[in-house]
Amino acid sequence: MRNKTIIFFLLSAVMFAVASREVSSSRTTPRRMVNDSIEVAVDSLIRNIKPTTAPQSITLDTIGMDSLARAIYMHNKSVDDSIRADSLQRMKSNGIESPVTYSANDSLVYDAESGMAYLYGSSKVDYQAMKLTSDKVSIDMAKNTVTAIGTPDSTADDGQKGRPLFSMGKDEYKSDTMAFNFKSKKGLISGVYTKQEDGFLTGERAKRDSSGVIYIQRGRYTTCDAPHPDFYIALSRAKVRPNKDVVFGPAYLVVADVPLPLAIPYGFFPFSKKYSSGFIMPSYGDESTLGFYLRDGGYYFAINDKWDLKLLGEIYTLGSWGASAASNYRKRYKYSGSLLVSYQDTKTGDKGLPDFTEQESFKIQWSHRQDPKANPFSSLSASVNFATSSYERNNLNSMYNPQLMTQSTRTSSVSWSTNFSSIGLSLSTTMNLSQNTRDSTIQLTLPDLNINLSRFYPFKRKKAVGKERWYEKISMSYTGQISNSISTKENRILHSNLLKDWKNGMQHSIPIQGTFTLFKYINMSLSMNLNDRMYTRKVMRSWDNTRQTEVRDTTFGFHNIYDWRMSVSASTKRYGFWTPNRKIFGDKIQVIRHVYTPQVSFTYSPDFSTPFYGYYSSYQYTDANGQVKLIDYSPYQDEIYSVPGRGKTGMVTWDISNNIEMKIKSDKDSTGFRKISIIDELGASMSYNAATDFHKWSDLSMRLRLKWWKNYTFSLNAQFATYAYELDANGKPFVGNHTEWGFGRLPRFQGMSQNFSFTLNPEKLKKWFGPKEDRDNKETDYDDGPDTKIESNMDDDMERGKHAAKKNNLAATDDDGYMNFSMPWSITFGYGITMRENTYGKFNTATMRYPYKFTQTLNVSGNIRISDGWNINFSTGYDFENHALSMTTASLSRDLHCFNMSASVVLAPYTSYNFTFRCNAATLTDALKYDKHSGITNAVQWY
Known part of the structure; x- marks a missing residue:
């Protein structure tokens, strides 16, 4: 009796210890319990030892089971096998066609008598295409049903841990409580949540039929992906056909939890992909x-x-x-x-x-x-x-x-191109259209065919031996062009005549070049250009003394004209270095470099206006005063490629360019250096035509370019006239043949042009007036070395601050502990000024000068982001000619996450406004919108 008592207590202790132990998933081995019916993979399995009305079970640890528990398990195995066989027979008779695989991370309770299985902790159930995950799942094998529910958890985002997630094929639903029948494939859902294309659908109660259609009561449809949507359409009843559409009954719009008096009796949303x-x-x-x-x-x-x-x-x-x-x-x-x-x-x-x-x-x-x-x-x-x-x-x-x-101008183009790389030939054709909407003028080119043959070296040896010969450097190429164009009004384009109204022709160009080096330092280039033009008509002119008018006679046929010119140029580069005196300038400046680039060229072409070529002609006429005058013209001057120019050319052109840079020590790195541009370019050019007797010298052109700032380049172009003004017999000024050059006197200044653009933002203000460490980085405005700092983008700054605040759910703060204030903005100023001689003004005979005229343009544009989602943009300008504002616009936009609001107004030269409020999603962008605007004729008047 005593031995039986000891065995009873030992057995009770083992059963209590094993049943109460939480088994880790790492010690669990998946085990097949019923052949081809149920697969169970769990940490701990609780089985009934014998049929009872109340669950009396033990926990079997498949790895840590001692010999006594194993003996008890083998003793009752025959009872379990008979129960499982009865359960399997019931499931097959009820229509279970495939294995039901289920698992849980925490534990699983299986009642063999009733066929109920209870899963706890990240439970999973798979049956054919159905997949279900939830924190708690119960399976009734007798009724072929599965029920899932989440666990309340205040730390979870939606207040529940492990909410049921049901998926079958492409359909996926999340809910609070879910029941599903394996056999009928019907389900009952409480608190359903599903996504269909761009929209999200929720409902208090829903039923799913065998075809996958869901019937929802008291639902919500929205395209807002926030947990608490900014807006939704409240649906009293709805029918959802997954990936097809939603059909609903009476519905109304709710924005920011405020129901709006915008209701419809019925409607639908398509979801088809x-x-x-x-x-x-x-x-x-x-x-x-x-x-x-x-x-x-x-x-x-x-x-x-x-x-x-x-x-x-x-x-x-x-x-x-x-x-x-x-x-x-x-x-x-x-x-x-x-x-x-x-x-x-x-x-x-x-x-x-x-x-x-x-x-x-x-x-x-x-x-x-x-x-x-x-x-x-x-x-x-x-x-x-x-x-x-x-x-x-x-x-x-x-x-x-x-x-x-x-x-006022519209341009259009259609182009096609192909190339034959084996022979270096390419073909391209384009249709170009330029339209002026102010006077309805059209310039159309159809077609414009181009043929290009890449540069090749005709005298180059296929098997070169030794050094390259001088004639092997001679190259040539070919360019051909066929054009057909017209300039007319848009209402006449379809009534034009191809021969009479259109201009057409063909042009060939063959450049021949050769580049050589003389005395190791001089680069010399020789070139010759051959141009040929083919026209289908020419226009001869004469004077009719009877009618006192010019008569034009157009003849159609094949007409060919050509011209040629040759040139030779030489250029070199000279470098000069100057190291400042260390005692005077210190050791900050390392060296100053000056690059001097002179270039001289000579161009020659004969006079193609001589009778030998026949490109020009003339006729005489008698004016009203009885004077006989000679009019020179070219029969081809109105053609598409014009005509070779008049006069012989023997022009010598010189050009000088200077560049000055300074190398200094970097403030950031004691061993590093950076380069500063003092004068990026200072140059001048002029030419002398020895083949003409009048105005041999050209005007002097000068240019200056400075790069003292990183994002701005100062450029200035100026023109100086060589020849002075003279007065004719009537006292009217004209450009004579006497030069303005003299001792201590510069040529006549004709004018200059300059454009200035500057962008101001908080980064630049901080760099100028901020703490010392920020001002020390101002060298990056012009530094192009390896330590150059790239300014941040306004959008990037806003996103960086937003993520920093979200990281710890705390607002971003500065070094002093105060919350950072960020309002990115930028203002761009653009100013242009042109100074030129006003030849329409009053001529000053004392100074022999015309007055100068200034043309100015001023444009200002900017943007400011008040906060995340608020944007203000504006642009304006000033018209100095009319002393009035130019086109002035302002716009305000607000990103409401899933809605977008924008308002814009035009203040000059006319007034109008436009207000838009619409949904961002493509599904509802045309349905949920509000537009209010004014046209030009009924624009608002500002006083």
Whole structure:
């Protein structure tokens, strides 16, 4: 009896110790319990020893089990096997078709009699395509159901730890409580949360049917990804077809937890990832000259994944209407582009009255880009932006965009090129269009074909032996061009004649060059250019004495003219170094270097206006005073490539350039040096034409460029006239043949031009007026050495401060413990001044000078970020000619995380405003928006 008592106590102690122990997952070995039915991988398994009404179980540690517990387990194994066999038979009869795999990090309780399994701690259940994770999971094998729930946890972001996450295929749902049936694939969800494309859907209660459709009661739909959304659409009932759409009943908008009186009886949101066709809802409003309107409504055709089509229309109550077609196309690794064609019929005023006008206008935009990987030898690109001059004036969108209204020039181009790398030949053709919307002038070139042959050396030996011969350095190339162009009004372009109105021709250019070195220091270059022009017509002129008018006779045929010129140039570089006296200047300055670059060239070309060439002609006429005059002209002067110039050329040109730099010790590194530019360039050029008898000397041109600051270059160009003014018999000034040069007297100053641009921001102010350590870094404004500091971007500074504050959930502070205040801003000033002789002014006969005229331009633009999300931009200027402000605009934008608000105003030269408030998500950008703006005709008046 005593031995039995001891065995009973030992058995009880072992069972208590094993059952109460928390087993680590590292000591657990996955174990198959039922063949092909249930796979269990857990830390600790609790099994019933015998069927009872209340769970009486022990915990089996598969590794740390002692011999006594192992004996007890083997004694009861036959009982467990019979229970599991009955449970497996019930599950198969209820429709379980595949193994149910479940695991838990903490523990698992399995009741063999009722077929219930309880999982605790990061539990996972997998059945076919269904996956479920939760902190607590219970599985009823008899009813084929699984129930999951999270654990309340105040430290978690959403107040729960291990919320149930259910996924089947591509569908994924998060909830508070979830129940799912394996056999019927139906589920009941409480507090559901799911993401569909750009939107997030939540609901208090939801049911899932066997096809995956979810029925939600009291739901919310939003595109805001914040845990507490800034806005949402409250849905009384909704039906969700995953990856397709959401259909809902009565709904209203809630912004910042405030319900708004914006409700709809029903609606839907599409979620399809594929393109889908559908109607585009129009916008409505009124315009004082056009009336009430419906615009930007139509239909979208999702043709396929490579291209689409959008048809839009607009209609106004006073009779105006418009239509447009837009298409986007893209073929991966081949090409991409877009096309827009728009037509407008604008009617203003009352029909039958004098103020009634009707204008037809259209616009074509085409953008095409070829992928570089598509064809390395051929490419096609297009950038077409053509519109009639009345289109932007009549287009409602242009009224709210001052940039479109002030745009006076439009350019378009389409180009294609190919090359034959084996022979160095390339072909390219372009279509160029320049349009002036102010006077409706069009300049069109179609086509413009170019043929280029790369430089080659015709005298170079294939197998060179020894040194390179002088004639082997001679090279040549070829360039050919065929053009067909016209300049006319836009309403005449389609009625023009190809031969009479268009200019066409062909041009050939063959440059021959050779570069040599003389005396090791002089670089000499010889060149000769041959140019040939081919035209299809010429215009002969004569004088009709009867009608006292010029007569032009155009003849069509093949006409060829050519010219040539040769030149020789020599240049070298001279270096000078000066080391300052250490006793006077100290050891800060190491050396000063001066680079002197002289260049001399001689150019020669014959006089192609002589009768030998036949490029020029003349006729006589008698004026009203009876004087006979001779008029010289060229029959080809109006052609596309013009005509060779008059006069013989024997010109000598010289040019001098100077550069001065200083090398000093770096303030940051005692062993380092940095370079400072004193004068980046100081140069002058002039020429002398020995082949002419009048004005042999050209004007003197001087240039100065300074780089004393890192982000700014000062440049100045000045012109000095060589020849002085003289007075004719009537007392009118003209440029004579006497020079202005004299002892102690400079030539006449004709003018100069200078542009200045400067950007001011907090970094520069801190560098100038901040602490000493910041002012010491001001050398980086002009330093280009290895220790150059790059100024930070305003956006980067804001992001850096934001992340620093989020890192420890504390506001960023400075060295003194105060919270950092950051308001990034920048202001850019642009000033340009031009000084030139005013030949329309009054001539001063005492000084023999015209007065000087100054032309000035001033532009100011800037931006300021009040806080994260608030941005203010402005731009203005001053017109010194009209003594008024130039185009002045200001805009304010606010990023509301998932909403965006912007307001802009134009103050000069006319006034208008524009206010927009819309959702950022593409799904709701057209549905949730508010626009308020004024046109030019009904713009607000500022007093």
